[in-house]
Amino acid sequence: MFFKKHKKEAGAGATPQDGHVPAAASTATVPAEPARPIDRSAARPVVDPKSLGFRTTAELEPVSGLIGQDRALKAIQFGADIKESDFNIFVLGPASSGKSTAVKSYLQKKLAESPTPPDWVYVNNFRDANKPKALSLPKGRGHLLERGMIAAIDELRTSLPSMFEGEEYQSRRRAIDEEVRGGHEKAFEALNEKAQSQNIGIMRTPMGFAMAPMHEGKIVKPEIYNQLPEPVRREIEGKIGTLQKELEEILARMPKADKERGARLRELNEEFAAIAVREALDDLKSEYGDLAHVVAYLDAAEADLIRNVGLFLMASGEENELVRQPVDTARDARFRRYMVNLVVSNGGEGAPLIEELNPIYGNLIGRIEHIAQMGALLTDFLLIKPGALHRANGGYLLLDARKLLLSPFAWEALKRSLKSACIKIEMPAESMGLITTQSLEPEPIPLSVKIVLLGDRELYYMLSAYDPDFDRLFKVQADFDDTIARSSDNDMAYARLISSIVTEHRLKPVDAGGVARLIEEGSRLADDNQRMTIQIGRIADILREANFWAGEAGRGEITRNDIARAVHERIQRADRLRDRSQETIDRGIVLIDTSGTKVGQINGLSVLSLGEFAFGRPSRITARVRMGSGRVTDIEREVKLGGPLHSKGVMILWGFLAGRFAHDVPLALAASLVFEQSYGGVDGDSASAAELFTLLSALSEIGIKQSFAVTGSVNQHGEVQAIGGVNEKIEGYFDVCSAKGLTGEQGVLIPATNVQHLVLREDVVEAISEGKFAIYPVRTIDEGIEILTGVKAGERDSGGNFPEGTVNRRVEDRLIAFANRAKMFARSRGDDRNNDKLTS
């Protein structure tokens, strides 16, 4: 049984009573011999250092990989070798089991055999700058293209201004200017001369031009003009009208001529720019002649450079005024569009193996950064930053599944990329319309990667159950075991594993005694005396700590004592709560009896887990019975402190009682069960045996020896079944008994099937060997109740009756008495309905 905050267990006993039961045989098997306490050899496996056959781990060859993980390693091998894109690997297993190390170790060997993937660059899309183009280049050539473009632009920064300052360009430009402007001026001058010859003056006004009659270079005064004869005035006005029309035509032609001049100058500029630009890009084009898509990009860049030659003829405004040193081309805002954004560079040999420790969306898929400028957020293709998928493309990507799932949008983005087999950088906030700013749609990059997710089993099964995509994309599961079986071969392999940890962490060698102690601790961590933990992280932690204590003691080797001290010190650091709990029992705040007998009361056992440390603690369980309508009240459940498993356990008790004692009579019983002084939640069924013992004690009115504590679950047939945390539970009760004084009568009843899990503390084992403490493995309730009460449980005889004085007889008699009284009570009240209810 578990408390919701603490793991827990419990038990109880009883005495029979008068009454008669029909002949329905109990199904619980009573052993031929009474249960005996285990001896010290069963309480803890002991490894003989001499049996290991070496003196220290320095004599051993370290293991190169993991031990006992053949199934998982085969799965990784299969997953890595198979080329299908949906056969990604989920490595599941407990933390510190060496999953990551094992995967990396295997994949590292594979990398060199795999082809090196290409480089990837993002370049400007000269047709649509918002959709940068992705170019793939053979390994190592991405960087060369990046540098090549910078060099070409550098060259153009010098060559273009020289070319446009040159005599040839200037002469041809002047010729165009002269041709166009001269044409205007000539036309204007001709008109001016024509006007002058007709004594008409053309004058400039604030808004344009106006004409008037002139005489000797000056405008004729209106009063003089008016004195001229009418025909003369009409003639002058006619001339002015004609000249005005001509002037209008000349002026109207000017914009067209300017446009023509602009076009001719543009042609001239492009002609000259093309010479320099082609020369600058020629080397690059021939270098990348084997890559048509790169040549196409260079052609587009060439055309754009020719069109925008003005960029090279204007001052950048960023030149260093002191040294007149032009700014770095790569940093010059004018030339950003010609730069190359090298997002993936695979300079080395073989496929990449990338582990992304922080798999947030941007780190995984890549992101588009922005620059704040005048209050606006701007971006371009050079601000595209690659993600882990880009870097791992063509190789392997290791991700922690939990971190991935905790990162918003990351899991969905990963699945999307795997399904579409391409990496498409989209900013989640933008795609959801949360931000409206200038952004890009970079061309997706084809993806071919093997994803290796590392996580625990719960996560794997949860994803498998709830995410329909998961099983489609992660078809390979590499399940890491956390324990291996004990055998002489495996003990030796374990020693070599210890040797490899020693080598990796540069620790002192461990002597055979230390290795033996570590194997014992491995069994303890596995909670099984026939298996050992292979959680490398935990073993390494103990070893490193033992190495420290060996150093403190001035030893050159790690010994058994150092391992024991490391284990002890770890517990010491974590057991403040255990001490507090123990203290409350010692001071009588929490009521626990360890001697005497009590009817309807038993010591149950619970386990409290605090991270890697767990300890046991006894709890008092009590039961009260009376005549009733056939109901066991689980007080924990009534107050909503009991979990479903605990309730199930209590219901099983009812099934046991009804099946054994109430075949032909109504079960006119009302009982209540409670964990005394329990203020947290209770769950699990490992206290069900203790609860049944308590009920039997209450019904039979036979006292239970309080020197015992009980753990184990029970089924409807009265068989006691295995539970977890048996070592901590025993030790928890042992500590309480030690504090109160060991009498030799104290002990713990455990399910017989839990004996194989015993790896008890050395002080407990010592007490067992000295007869001060006992562990009783029990198979059935009858076996247990006999130990707890000292009274025979009793079997039905041929007449179907339990022998007089046995626990079962007294329980049955009591239940029949309840039934009779209930019947009489119902009659006396004339309450047929009650009667019906009792017989139902």
Add this chain to the structure above:
Amino acid sequence: MTMTDRDTDLPGPNDPYEVEPGRVLVQVRAGAAHPVALEAAIHLAQALHSELEGLLFEDQQLLDLASFPFAREISFSGRHSRALSRDDLERDTHLALAAVRRRMEALARQARVPHRLRVVREEPLAALSQACSACAAWNVLALAEPFDPSIAARVHALITQLHTITGLLLVGPRSRRAPGPVVVALEEAERLPIMLRAAQQLHAAQGERIIIYIIAEGEEQIGHIEGQVRLTVGRQANISITSGLTTRGDVRVLAEDLRRLKSGFIIAEYGGILVPGGSDLRHLAAALECPMLIMR
């Protein structure tokens, strides 16, 4: 002559100038003011520590023209024309001059140049002549309109008829205010001191180098002038010497040289090879990319 005075920052009669200051006269015609010309005039006045007097002309002849009943105005683009009345012209002129006045006042205040601006409704040559006759150590006339071929003839008239002006400041239609060296276009060695002094004052104001560009029709003549120049200038880090060989009457080569020197200001002499008196100044006007001070 009708004068509308509006003045401002000129010193009063009791101002303690030890030496009577020079004056930059700016001739502004409505609708023709070139922004670079205005800036160059202010800059020159600032560099030479002179005062600035702006004559904003309301052209009487234009007003006479607008009095004709048949007078029409054709827009600069040639796309619009309208009947032109005297009232319309006066209003347009007034608005155009008001805008120029505001601009000049702002520039002069910014450059801390003492200035006086007035509107003049008079024949320009007469008004300028009268303005020049007022006491000043020297007068430089700045034409605020672009120096295009159509006004080349007026340049000659101004130089020859206004005897009291020391120099004429011109900007070409393509002139722009840009930093660059002060170029002294030297054709006679004896003119060097005065031109160099003006250049040094401009150099002090704008912090650019001085280039002495020697112009002559023969190598020997260039060598001679260069010797004189080196003797006068000595070794000054901020002065460099270059030369241009040409034949009289063809200023295109010289104009191109000046453009390549990326000059910020040119000082030249009138009546020489670069600015021939009374000749066609078309090529010079077309190539002029910065203000040019022509010294008599």
